[in-house]
Amino acid sequence: MAVVADPRHPKELRELRPEELGGKTAKYTWVQTNWEIRCRVPVDPETTKGDIRCSIKQNQMSLAVFDEVILDGPLCDKVDIE
Numbered sequence: 001m002a003v004v005a006d007p008r009h010p011k012e013l014r015e016l017r018p019e020e021l022g023g024k025t026a027k028y029t030w031v032q033t034n035w036e037i038r039c040r041v042p043v044d045p046e047t048t049k050g051d052i053r054c055s056i057k058q059n060q061m062s063l064a065v066f067d068e069v070i071l072d073g074p075l076c077d078k079v080d081i082e
Helices: none
Strands: 003-006 009-015 022-024 029-032 037-040 052-056 060-065 068-074
Touching: none
Parallel strands: none
Antiparallel strands: 003 009, 022 029, 029 037, 052 060, 060 068
Protein backbone atom coordinates (compact mmCIF):
# COMPACT_ATOMS: atom_id res chain seq x y z
CA MET A 1 0.00 0.00 0.00
CA ALA A 2 1.19 3.51 -0.76
CA VAL A 3 -0.29 6.85 0.16
CA VAL A 4 0.00 10.27 -1.43
CA ALA A 5 -1.23 13.79 -0.80
CA ASP A 6 -4.32 14.39 -2.90
CA PRO A 7 -3.83 17.60 -4.97
CA ARG A 8 -7.55 18.38 -4.60
CA HIS A 9 -7.22 18.16 -0.79
CA PRO A 10 -3.53 18.83 0.00
CA LYS A 11 -3.89 18.26 3.74
CA GLU A 12 -5.38 14.79 3.25
CA LEU A 13 -3.64 11.57 2.29
CA ARG A 14 -5.22 8.93 0.09
CA GLU A 15 -4.31 5.37 -0.73
CA LEU A 16 -3.01 4.77 -4.26
CA ARG A 17 -4.51 2.09 -6.48
CA PRO A 18 -1.99 -0.40 -7.95
CA GLU A 19 -2.41 1.01 -11.48
CA GLU A 20 -1.35 4.45 -10.21
CA LEU A 21 2.08 3.21 -9.11
CA GLY A 22 4.33 3.24 -12.14
CA GLY A 23 4.84 5.11 -15.34
CA LYS A 24 5.90 5.09 -18.95
CA THR A 25 8.88 6.44 -20.87
CA ALA A 26 9.79 6.22 -24.54
CA LYS A 27 11.84 3.07 -23.84
CA TYR A 28 10.01 1.22 -21.04
CA THR A 29 7.04 1.07 -18.69
CA TRP A 30 7.02 0.11 -15.03
CA VAL A 31 4.70 -0.73 -12.18
CA GLN A 32 5.64 -1.00 -8.55
CA THR A 33 4.54 -1.98 -5.08
CA ASN A 34 6.25 -1.35 -1.78
CA TRP A 35 8.24 -4.55 -2.33
CA GLU A 36 9.02 -4.82 -6.04
CA ILE A 37 9.33 -2.96 -9.31
CA ARG A 38 8.47 -4.57 -12.65
CA CYS A 39 9.95 -2.98 -15.74
CA ARG A 40 8.79 -3.94 -19.24
CA VAL A 41 10.96 -3.20 -22.24
CA PRO A 42 9.54 -3.97 -25.69
CA VAL A 43 12.09 -5.79 -27.86
CA ASP A 44 12.15 -7.20 -31.38
CA PRO A 45 11.07 -10.86 -31.66
CA GLU A 46 14.57 -11.92 -32.75
CA THR A 47 16.15 -10.58 -29.54
CA THR A 48 18.10 -13.22 -27.63
CA LYS A 49 19.44 -13.23 -24.08
CA GLY A 50 22.88 -12.44 -25.52
CA ASP A 51 21.52 -9.13 -26.83
CA ILE A 52 20.58 -8.00 -23.33
CA ARG A 53 22.95 -6.70 -20.64
CA CYS A 54 21.50 -6.17 -17.18
CA SER A 55 23.31 -5.29 -13.98
CA ILE A 56 21.57 -4.84 -10.63
CA LYS A 57 23.75 -3.82 -7.73
CA GLN A 58 22.86 -2.74 -4.23
CA ASN A 59 22.56 0.95 -5.20
CA GLN A 60 22.60 1.01 -9.02
CA MET A 61 20.90 -0.59 -12.04
CA SER A 62 21.70 -0.66 -15.74
CA LEU A 63 19.98 -2.28 -18.70
CA ALA A 64 20.95 -2.26 -22.37
CA VAL A 65 19.41 -4.01 -25.37
CA PHE A 66 21.50 -4.27 -28.56
CA ASP A 67 23.95 -1.85 -26.88
CA GLU A 68 21.20 0.78 -26.53
CA VAL A 69 21.09 1.96 -22.92
CA ILE A 70 17.56 1.70 -21.56
CA LEU A 71 18.25 2.35 -17.86
CA ASP A 72 21.42 3.39 -16.09
CA GLY A 73 21.72 5.11 -12.78
CA PRO A 74 21.47 5.10 -9.02
CA LEU A 75 18.51 3.65 -7.14
CA CYS A 76 16.70 5.53 -4.39
CA ASP A 77 17.18 2.76 -1.84
CA LYS A 78 19.31 -0.33 -1.31
CA VAL A 79 18.28 -3.47 -3.19
CA ASP A 80 18.35 -7.00 -1.82
CA ILE A 81 20.44 -8.41 -4.68
CA GLU A 82 19.59 -11.99 -3.74
